[in-house]
Amino acid sequence: MTEIKKGLAGVVVDYTAVSKVNPESNSLLYRGYPVQELAAHKSFEEVALLLWNGELPTPQELAAFTESERTERDLDPRVKAAIDLLPLNCHPMDVGRTAVSVLGANDEQAEDSSPAAELAKAKRLFAAFPAVVAYDQRRRRGLDVVDPREDLDYAENFLWMTFGEEAAPEVVDAFRVSMVLYAEHSFNASTFTARVVTSTLSDLHSAVTAAIGALKGPLHGGANEAVMHTFNEIGIRTDESREDAAARAKAWMEDALAQKKKVMGFGHRVYKHGDSRVPTMKAALDRMIEHYDRPEMLGLYDGLEQAMDEAKAIKPNLDYPAGPTYHLMGFDTEMFTPIFIAARITGWTAHIMEQRAANALIRPLSEYNGVEERHLG
Numbered sequence: 001m002t003e004i005k006k007g008l009a010g011v012v013v014d015y016t017a018v019s020k021v022n023p024e025s026n027s028l029l030y031r032g033y034p035v036q037e038l039a040a041h042k043s044f045e046e047v048a049l050l051l052w053n054g055e056l057p058t059p060q061e062l063a064a065f066t067e068s069e070r071t072e073r074d075l076d077p078r079v080k081a082a083i084d085l086l087p088l089n090c091h092p093m094d095v096g097r098t099a100v101s102v103l104g105a106n107d108e109q110a111e112d113s114s115p116a117a118e119l120a121k122a123k124r125l126f127a128a129f130p131a132v133v134a135y136d137q138r139r140r141r142g143l144d145v146v147d148p149r150e151d152l153d154y155a156e157n158f159l160w161m162t163f164g165e166e167a168a169p170e171v172v173d174a175f176r177v178s179m180v181l182y183a184e185h186s187f188n189a190s191t192f193t194a195r196v197v198t199s200t201l202s203d204l205h206s207a208v209t210a211a212i213g214a215l216k217g218p219l220h221g222g223a224n225e226a227v228m229h230t231f232n233e234i235g236i237r238t239d240e241s242r243e244d245a246a247a248r249a250k251a252w253m254e255d256a257l258a259q260k261k262k263v264m265g266f267g268h269r270v271y272k273h274g275d276s277r278v279p280t281m282k283a284a285l286d287r288m289i290e291h292y293d294r295p296e297m298l299g300l301y302d303g304l305e306q307a308m309d310e311a312k313a314i315k316p317n318l319d320y321p322a323g324p325t326y327h328l329m330g331f332d333t334e335m336f337t338p339i340f341i342a343a344r345i346t347g348w349t350a351h352i353m354e355q356r357a358a359n360a361l362i363r364p365l366s367e368y369n370g371v372e373e374r375h376l377g
């Protein structure tokens with residue numbers, strides 16, 4: 001009997017030097033550096049260069065990248081025109097997917113898969129994508145485009161283009177931390193999708209577009225949005241004490257688990273004793289709860305986490321603290337996973353380049369269990 005590895009669980013399919021997820025030591029390294037150290041000390045721009053190049057940038061390399069990144073942030077009019085054709089009630093992940101496709105079709109190096117062209121395309125996509133998220137958030141609120149500012153860094157500018165005002169330094173920092181933590185996570189479903197597409201020798205934008213499709217689902221990136229739906233279903237009452245909110249959240253979780261529901265934001269295919277990124281993201285959420293003075297959010301967070309731990313000992317994943325963090329910053333719930341795209345463009349494109357450099361067509365086998373051979377007539 002052939003052993004079937006459903007969901008490829010536990011299967012090691014290739015090498016990667018981009019990141020190392022170690023569930024035993026509960027650690028995550030990007031190119032050898034613990035993600036917690038990067039989140040504490042490095043800009044998202046530096047982390048992107050680390051993921052692509054394998055080393056942190058020199059000051060000169062960082063300055064050159066920063067300069068080009070800041071000049072490539074404008075919302076491309078062709079992308080804006082394509083977004084404007086999409087209904088306001090389509091999911092923002094559809095907008096992100098379409099935008100990457102339009103950017104690819106218009107990229108002069110679209111069909112050039114040399115290492116230099118791949119890196120240049122990755123950098124352009126990195127620079128261009130925040131304007132897509134910001135514009136989509138604004139158009140859903142009936143607001144116009146806010147032009148990027150070259151005097152702001154990536155995180156500051158992302159928030160500026162979205163909300164049309166400069167964010168407080170604490171908010172910018174929490175956003176930067178989320179981008180660093182979301183950047184890369186080895187052979188997760190969307191990255192693997194990008195590698196499968198690349199393995200056919202297809203182009204970088206096709207691989208990223210496909211990866212966005214994989215990220216959208218609630219078992220993967222879509223969980224950050226789903227967490228907020230849970231909070232909303234429980235009900236966010238801004239005048240409620242932390243304790244009362246926690247009690248209501250606990251009761252909600254007990255009921256959901258009694259009904260055998262899967263609660264998004266908990267559990268992980270690789271980490272079985274907690275996600276290495278959660279403590280850092282939870283600390284950022286705590287700072288936002290304090291900044292916006294919203295203790296009831298902490299009550300909801302703690303109540304759900306405790307009840308899940310008591311009932312099933314399943315721990316939160318990164319999407320759990322990220323969702324409420326983006327909510328407090330003022331993003332609409334459906335925009336959370338597109339923010340994840342902006343971060344994961346770095347990891348995806350690093351993997352696309354790695355796959356291309358040592359390619360083998362990804363094509364597993366299946367065990368046939370359909371009807372036996374039969375014949376017409």
Ligand SMILES: CC(=O)SCCNC(=O)CCNC(=O)[C@H](O)C(C)(C)COP(=O)(O)OP(=O)(O)OC[C@H]1O[C@@H](n2cnc3c(N)ncnc32)[C@H](O)[C@@H]1OP(=O)(O)O
Binds near residue numbers: 219223264266269314
């Ligand atoms: C950035 C990211 O993409 S992180 C992941 C984001 N995804 C989510 O938050 C979605 C919710 N979580 C899940 O669906 C799962 O934990 C996954 C898909 C992430 C990992 O799943 P797997 O490793 O395949 O574990 P699997 O789904 O088989 O779960 C094992 C057991 O734990 C239970 N379980 C796992 N996660 C949850 C959950 N979130 N809520 C309730 N029960 C859960 C399952 O029901 C199953 O129970 P059973 O053995 O009694 O049937």
Ligand SMILES: O=C([O-])CC(=O)C(=O)O
Binds near residue numbers: 184189268269270
């Ligand atoms: O690794 C996974 O399966 C999912 C995940 O946490 C990520 O992509 O960040």
